[in-house]
Amino acid sequence: MKRVKIKAKGRVFEGVALPSDDNKLVLKLDSGYNAGFYDYEILEEKEVEMHEFVPQRFESRENLGTIKVISTGGTIASKVDYKTGAVTSQFSAEEIVADIPELLEIANIDAELLYNILSENMKPDYWVKLARRVHEAVRDGYDGVVVTHGTDTMHYSASALAFMLRTPVPVVFVGAQRSSDRPSSDAAMNMICSAHTALSDLGEVTIVMHGTTADEFCYIHRGVKARKNHTSRRDAFESVNYSPLGKVFPDGRIDWIAERFRRNERELELYDKFEEKVALIKYYPGLGPEILEFFHDRGYRGFVIEGTGLGHVSTDWVETVKRIAEDSVIVMTSQCLWGRVCDRVYDTGRYLLRAGVIEGEDMLPETALIKLMWLLGNFDVEDAKMLVKENIVGEINPMLGYEDLTI
Template identity: 50%
Template sequence: MGYHGEAKRFLESASVEVGDTVRIKKPDVTYEGMVLDRADDADDRHIVLKLRSGYNIGVEISDASIELLERGSAPKIELPPLEVTENPELPDISIISTGGTVASIIDYRTGAVHPAFTADDLLRANPELLDTANIRGRAVFNILSENMKPEYWVETARAVFREIRDGADGVVVAHGTDTMHYTSAALSFILKTPVPVVFTGAQRSSDRPSSDASLNIQCSVRAAASDIAEVTLCMHATMDDRTCHLHRGVRARKMHTSRRDTFRSINSLPLAEVSPHEIRVIDGNYRERSSEEPEIMDRIEERVAFIKSYPGIQPEIIEWYLEDGYRGIVVEGTGLGHCPDSLIPVLEEAQSRGVPVAMTSQCLNGRVNMNVYSTGRRLLGAGVIPCGDMLPEVAYVKMCWVLGQTDDQYEVREMMMKNMAGELQDRSSIAYFRG
């Protein structure tokens, strides 16, 4: 972690450490601020400062000199609350922060990134948003997205619902990228929204000059002001900092650990390409903005097992879930929706105990078809629910939600196999496979 090469020597020349307040002089300009840490793979030509205004900036050091002003002991700069005048011509967009890199600061003790900013701070870092909309910011909670769980989906949905009920023309949800697609899928089922609900995040901390946070936030606010009244996910479309893709919340999946264009629509096209000033619709088949009241159906069953099938998986693991009182099982099977024959009896036992079992494919692309091979037919015979072209993660989220709505096994099956939010399509998806 941290500075290396030129940048490290530059800091050492004045005995400066991360967290210290410094003055950096360049021929035309002088900066004062706190030195922030950088990630390992950053170049060695920049120092990142948090200015007293609250902005972060990367200062190129080739013709700069540095002076230590104050040792860094104060971990955080306190900022006054934002005071912004509303423009009645513009839509009212709420930004809800749940945590994640998009709302992160550097942890000065460990050098790692952890989430801490409130939604208010997002605005401070992106004042141009105020040209697009009146922005209200609110932090719901502040957790890393790997720690999200079903009860937080519900909390997030309720916060979004309140914003819409209170008159927001659109809602942006800032969220960590790791599990953003699980949460966007959850809200797709929990909420029926008459306005856009747009998830966004960042693959790189906003304390880094190469951060993708700013474009993602700007495009998300643009999408939240649009006519696309669905739960969507807005992130970089390419590695360039130019446009974002707006994905349906039930079709997106994080497909790269670090690239900015990590989110892809699977088995569908993105709904739109978005720049800070424009939306280009790709799939016109979306739910349009309306003046209907929002609805929320926020009962969730948390005890759903999500199991990846693999060579060597033992039926005992599924027995354990049944013994432990799990109420649903989603299998990420192989190929067209298969698992080893040895699992079939215990999956049959699950169904007979009233625990529904749904089948998806770890291929991700394409659709489950359990009529082709004998294993699939045996699974269908055992009552396993085929999930068509639904992503495994979405089927898991949907099962949690469906079991919150009904106890009736027949209804569970009906609901799992019925398209509710674009997660399940009859049309062939062969053409959507790029990679």
């Protein structure tokens, strides 16, 4: 890491440069305060060892389990800049932990800063690096891993890790809808519930966030079945087409609700290849099939269509779909989000099936996208066509058929 001395706004500032996701320089000043700069002149910089950042180990207690906290940025690592009113990512992992002393009563915690970005800037290769870091932590014997993350794309990242990593211990994604310096912040309770979850009898990738707008409990969502369904409420995350796995209370009690992967049920494995060239296309009346060709011409061989209802697009699309399906995987999901795709009910769906479309069952469009990115990273097109319909990590809920859902 670099220690930098700069001149900005007529003053001199000095501190350690933190990772930042744009052209802004973020300095951890010696006062402990983090500050962001756009217009500045560098006066001096030198490489320094920042062992305090990676990883930071808090005082250990023998009777407690040990958790690794990996910070990637987002609101949970943010505070309000009271000059501009904007919220920016500025806390490192150990600052998040240090800010919530209750955490140290729950577990021994090692904290590590991996990224410091707002989650809309997440990219597939960041997921790969994150998966590798979580894999290392599990291999190193941590009882659980907590990933702090911006909420915008947390469900995409959690899905990515769910496919890349078979984990024998809990991997918990957690974020906040309000930054931790605000009275209504959900950061502390979400972190506390995440720590409890990370030590629990669980062996899969989950999202832990407020279950209601009050500070009652958090839901433990299966990563591949969760979605951010509100722009700003603290209980924005919901499980879709599956129940939350459980409720976790700040005092550590967990009420398990649904079938889950248990601790040590699966061996640790990492499949960290990812094909970024997969398109998610939302259909609407008037959208022509040329959009498929736009991506196909650029080398895309994976397509997730967010169709209407049971999984439809205009019958105008059938010929193009047929041509592209020859060397590509085309998965149909529904913009309804809830319910199961079934292309055998209406003529349009039957034409699409004959043209080579594959039903995405009850997978969320976002989950199907990530799954197909992962499949095409690790398998050829023909195998991916077969595997995309298989339930690999709980992303397909086999318990409810089309008829069961239609009451």
